Amino acid sequence: MTADAAILPGPVTASTEVATRRRGGPSRRVRLLGRYLLLSVLAVIVLFPIYITVVNSLLRPAQIASQPPTFFPTHPIFSTYSDAWSSGHLGHYLFNSFVVTIIIVGGQVLTSILAGYAFAFLKFPFKRALFVLFLATLMIPFEVTVVQNLTTVVSLGIYNTYAGLAAPFLAWGLGVFLLRQAFLGIPRDLDDAAALDGYGNWRFLWRVAVPLARPSIAALTVFSFLTAWNQYLWPLLVTKDEHLSTVQIGLRQLRGTSLENVNITFAGVIIAVVPLVVLLVVFQKQLIRGLTAGAVKG
Amino acid sequence: MSRVALEHITKRFDDVVAVDDLTLEAHDEELLVLLGPSGCGKSTALRIIAGLEAPSEGTVRIGDRDVTDAEAKDRDVAMVFQSYALYPHMTVARNVEFPLRARRVPPAERDERVAEAARALDITELLGRKPAQLSGGQRQRVALARAIVRRPQAFLMDEPLSNLDAKLRVQTRAELVDLQRRFQATVVYVTHDQVEAMTMGHRIAILDRGVLQQVDAPQAVYERPANLFVARFIGTPPMNTIEGRLTGGADHLVFEASGVTVALPAGLASATMSASPDRVVLGVRPEDLRLDPAGSLTAKIILIESLGHERHLVVRLDDGQTVIVRQPGDQTPPRDGEAVTLSANPDSLHLFDADTEQRISS
Numbered sequence: 001m002t003a004d005a006a007i008l009p010g011p012v013t014a015s016t017e018v019a020t021r022r023r024g025g026p027s028r029r030v031r032l033l034g035r036y037l038l039l040s041v042l043a044v045i046v047l048f049p050i051y052i053t054v055v056n057s058l059l060r061p062a063q064i065a066s067q068p069p070t071f072f073p074t075h076p077i078f079s080t081y082s083d084a085w086s087s088g089h090l091g092h093y094l095f096n097s098f099v100v101t102i103i104i105v106g107g108q109v110l111t112s113i114l115a116g117y118a119f120a121f122l123k124f125p126f127k128r129a130l131f132v133l134f135l136a137t138l139m140i141p142f143e144v145t146v147v148q149n150l151t152t153v154v155s156l157g158i159y160n161t162y163a164g165l166a167a168p169f170l171a172w173g174l175g176v177f178l179l180r181q182a183f184l185g186i187p188r189d190l191d192d193a194a195a196l197d198g199y200g201n202w203r204f205l206w207r208v209a210v211p212l213a214r215p216s217i218a219a220l221t222v223f224s225f226l227t228a229w230n231q232y233l234w235p236l237l238v239t240k241d242e243h244l245s246t247v248q249i250g251l252r253q254l255r256g257t258s259l260e261n262v263n264i265t266f267a268g269v270i271i272a273v274v275p276l277v278v279l280l281v282v283f284q285k286q287l288i289r290g291l292t293a294g295a296v297k298g
Numbered sequence: 299m300s301r302v303a304l305e306h307i308t309k310r311f312d313d314v315v316a317v318d319d320l321t322l323e324a325h326d327e328e329l330l331v332l333l334g335p336s337g338c339g340k341s342t343a344l345r346i347i348a349g350l351e352a353p354s355e356g357t358v359r360i361g362d363r364d365v366t367d368a369e370a371k372d373r374d375v376a377m378v379f380q381s382y383a384l385y386p387h388m389t390v391a392r393n394v395e396f397p398l399r400a401r402r403v404p405p406a407e408r409d410e411r412v413a414e415a416a417r418a419l420d421i422t423e424l425l426g427r428k429p430a431q432l433s434g435g436q437r438q439r440v441a442l443a444r445a446i447v448r449r450p451q452a453f454l455m456d457e458p459l460s461n462l463d464a465k466l467r468v469q470t471r472a473e474l475v476d477l478q479r480r481f482q483a484t485v486v487y488v489t490h491d492q493v494e495a496m497t498m499g500h501r502i503a504i505l506d507r508g509v510l511q512q513v514d515a516p517q518a519v520y521e522r523p524a525n526l527f528v529a530r531f532i533g534t535p536p537m538n539t540i541e542g543r544l545t546g547g548a549d550h551l552v553f554e555a556s557g558v559t560v561a562l563p564a565g566l567a568s569a570t571m572s573a574s575p576d577r578v579v580l581g582v583r584p585e586d587l588r589l590d591p592a593g594s595l596t597a598k599i600i601l602i603e604s605l606g607h608e609r610h611l612v613v614r615l616d617d618g619q620t621v622i623v624r625q626p627g628d629q630t631p632p633r634d635g636e637a638v639t640l641s642a643n644p645d646s647l648h649l650f651d652a653d654t655e656q657r658i659s660s
Contacts, residue, residue, distance in 0.1 A: 189383035192350050197444075198371040198400030211387045 050273075057081070057266035064262060080267040084254065088268050092243070093250030094275070097229060100165045100246060104228040105221055107170030112220060113213075115171070116179030117205050121191060131180070137173040143233070150237055164238045165246070169228060175220050182216035183209055218286030225279055247272045300361035300451040301326045302347055302375075302486055307356035309342050309508075316342040318508040320356070324452070329478050329485040331499030333492060335531070339508035340488045344454050347486060349373045360451055371400070376445035380457040382437045384429040384444075391416075391425040394443045401448075415447040418477070435466045442477065452484040459494060471498060492532055496520070504528050522648075526655040529581050529648060535610055537581045538621035541652055544578055553580050553649075557616030558595060563644040578658065581648035584610065584624035589632065593641030597621075599632050613638065 056064050058076035084090055118124070119131050149168045150159075158164040186209055194204040210217065235246045245253070251272060255265045280287070303323040309316045317339040324330035332340040345351040347358060349370035358366045365373045376397070384393050394415055398408045416422045419439040429437055438458060445453055458474075459467045475498055478485050489495055495502045496516040503513040504527075512524035523529035529537045542555030544562075553560040560580060589611075600620065601612035609631055611623040623640065625631070632638055649658045 187381060187383065189379045189381045190385065192345075192348075192370075193377070193379060193383035193385075194396075195350065195370040196348060196373075196375070196377050197397035197448075199396075200371075203400070208385055208387075 084268040088254040093247040097247040101228040103166040104169045105224045108224045111171040112175030115176040119180040120183035182213035215289035303359040305357040331495040333495040334505035338505040376450040377454040378458045382441040415443040419443045455487045535622045577652035579650040584622040586643040586646035587623040590641035593639035595640040
């Protein structure tokens with residue numbers, strides 16, 4: 001550095017300044033510190049309820065109600081989890097939730113791929129108007145249509161079945177929107193090249209468009225899973241037998257048994273959340289890529 | 299390989315006429331270049347041949363077949379796109395064999411043809427890579443391999459070199475010509491780059507605003523442009539054009555503009571007399587003008603652009619018009635602002651009707 005400076009004083013001085021700037025002066029460090037502090041506070045706000053649920057699931061009911069509240073269980077009771085699993089029949093409810101969620105996710109992904117492709121690549125009359133109509137369905141809360149949906153499900157004869165639990169959610173405006181945008185990001189030349197190579201719409205969709213839209217499809221899968229897994233109102237209305245109850249209904253029944261078992265309810269909540277956490281961990285990369293897809297020219 | 303013919307093709311997009319009554323044929327084993335500025339309709343014409351656009355009117359023939367209503371996949375043509383249009387999630391090998399899979403070619407033959415195409419384009423070692431791992435030049439080769447692996451009746455190329463840097467473009471240009479010869483391919487090649495057109499094409503078809511202006515061999519287009527558009531479009535720097543009128547008789551016809559007088563040679567004069575236009579445009583290429591102390595045109599140097607092997611002298615004539623003179627690099631350069639006299643090679647003058655813009659001279 002010194003030798004260089006002796007030979008080339010001008011450029012070296014300039015590059016030293018650049019290097020200092022790049023490494024970051026004190027103000028940059030303070031800004032970075034502030035940013036991390038803010039993110040840490042936000043993380044605490046998000047994670048605290050989950051932490052308290054875990055803590056409460058390991059306490060005796062009397063300790064949960066005591067003041068001041070306990071934040072660090074000194075004698076954790078892990079048997080609450082096995083109690084929740086066995087006495088609350090959580091295994092059965094989780095299975096039901098899995099079945100219904102997989103039907104819904106599969107249906108939503110399939111219908112979103114097909115409709116998204118049609119809106120992105122095909123030419124047909126009233127395309128724009130129909131797309132706006134699809135989007136408009138996002139603005140109608142589910143509660144508004146719940147009675148009509150229930151009537152339809154009953155008249156179709158699928159009340160109190162897995163099909164009845166899943167039917168109203170097999171297509172989703174948001175999914176169609178998400179995949180249409182993803183497909184629009186595929187260069188038109190690829191479509192043209194495939195047409196010349198001998199591929200029609202169907203084969204282009206599955207061989208080219210879907211593989212290229214994978215991040216968006218993964219994101220849709222996660223969103224769809226979260227929404228379907230957390231449903232409460234519809235499963236409550238459309239089932240009458242306990243053997244079809246989903247995990248959210250099961251948790252309510254667990255809570256309803258006795259106030260003395262409130263720690264078991266907390267344990268049940270944590271068990272019900274585990275599949276979602278696993279899903280988010282597995283898909284987190286795709287989820288972020290899906291959310292930011294198209295934001296930057298790739 | 300087969301001929302490709304467009305017969306009275308018109309393409310309208312709502313009120314815009316992109317291609318207007320275009321009749322054109324690429325002969326068997328010919329490299330025909332469609333040349334023109336942006337928006338002239340050349341890419342639309344190519345897409346009509348490919349079957350990616352349907353013509354509003356007219357007929358498309360490939361070989362002896364009328365393919366106007368045939369789908370793109372049934373036309374047996376391969377296309378190389380400006381963007382290369384490689385499938386990013388597939389390896390090079392999968393990209394190249396993709397058209398063969400669609401045609402259900404048996405796996406053994408597929409592998410053989412992919413290997414053959416890869417050898418022809420020198421991409422054998424790239425077969426396992428994805429397009430994102432390739433340079434622009436390599437992607438270009440893969441796109442070409444995907445086209446030749448099908449053994450189509452004709453190749454369509456839509457500005458395939460425009461994404462390459464200048465050095466690679468020159469190299470790839472030569473390779474494309476070599477490839478065309480080796481495969482004896484019929485190629486319709488679209489470009490806006492006149493150097494590509496001049497160096498590669500057996501013939502050049504020049505389009506402007508959807509209308510065919512001229513189709514001929516590159517040298518013929520350069521030497522005898524059919525109209526003012528072609529004259530100004532072909533050549534770098536472009537042809538100098540000066541508007542004026544003709545005076546004198548058949549034995550001594552003179553072109554006159556304010557401050558400019560040029561005697562026309564006898565051959566040019568006789569052709570011009572029969573047309574007898576009121577207003578004409580005189581065209582002279584920069585290399586046909588020279589600094590000449592005995593010259594009749596007086597002018598002043600306003601800018602000197604040196605390219606090493608030659609110089610472009612921008613000079614202002616007495617009437618205020620500027621023209622460009624090409625001077626070989628080994629001649630003594632003038633000074634900026636110097637008053638000079640110019641003479642034009644009388645055998646290389648071009649005359650155009652100022653109203654119709656069509657060529658007058660023989």
